[in-house]
Amino acid sequence: MMVAGVAGAQPRSAASYGMEEAERDDGLMRDVMLDMHNEERESLGLPPLEWDAALAADARLYARTMARTGVFAHSSRASRAIPSGENLWMGTRGLYDYDVMAGAFLDEKRLMRRGGRLPNISTTGRWQDVAHYTQMIWRSTQKLGCALAAGASSDYLVCRYFPAGNIFGQGPLDPDTGPKAVAGGE
Helix, strand or coil, X not given: CEECCCCCCCCCCHHHXXXXXXXXXXXXXXXXXXXXXXXXXXXXXXXXXXXXHHHHHHHHHHHHHHHHXXXXXXXXXXXCCCXXXXXXXXXXXXXXXXXXXXXXXXXXXXXXXXXXXXXXXXCCCCHHHCHHHHHHHCXXXXXXXXXXXXXXXXXXEEEEEECCCCCCCCCXXXXXXXXXXXXXXX
């Protein structure tokens, strides 16, 4: 889970921060998320992710739940329509561009121990400190779907990954030995 902005702050407009509202569009989000994930994957010699409409729809349901309730927490695996990994981000409503959101996941790269395996994969000793990044680059992951929902004062981003990564005892760059699977979607 990534949090940007001030928790518990009263709703304020972007103008009150001296900023313009960030552009919001599902197509733009898809393009930015896929581009940023796939640029990093390409730099590591990994196959690109494909956008999956079914994963995005499932992510949208959960993003809307967080926006409605104001509770920022991972969903239970059992509640996901498609078995998948999950990255979350939350920030002050309307202030952050999609590249900032994905950039927060990418920033964890600096803490990753190359060649490490979960749970011993972070230079901090906490695997959670690199879990967003490792899910982005997990070799066997093939599909991505993300959605953003706005609450009273915060935006909630949910990204779903299929097949899920962050498997204990494995590393994100380990050779893919599992069967190829399809989540559904476009």
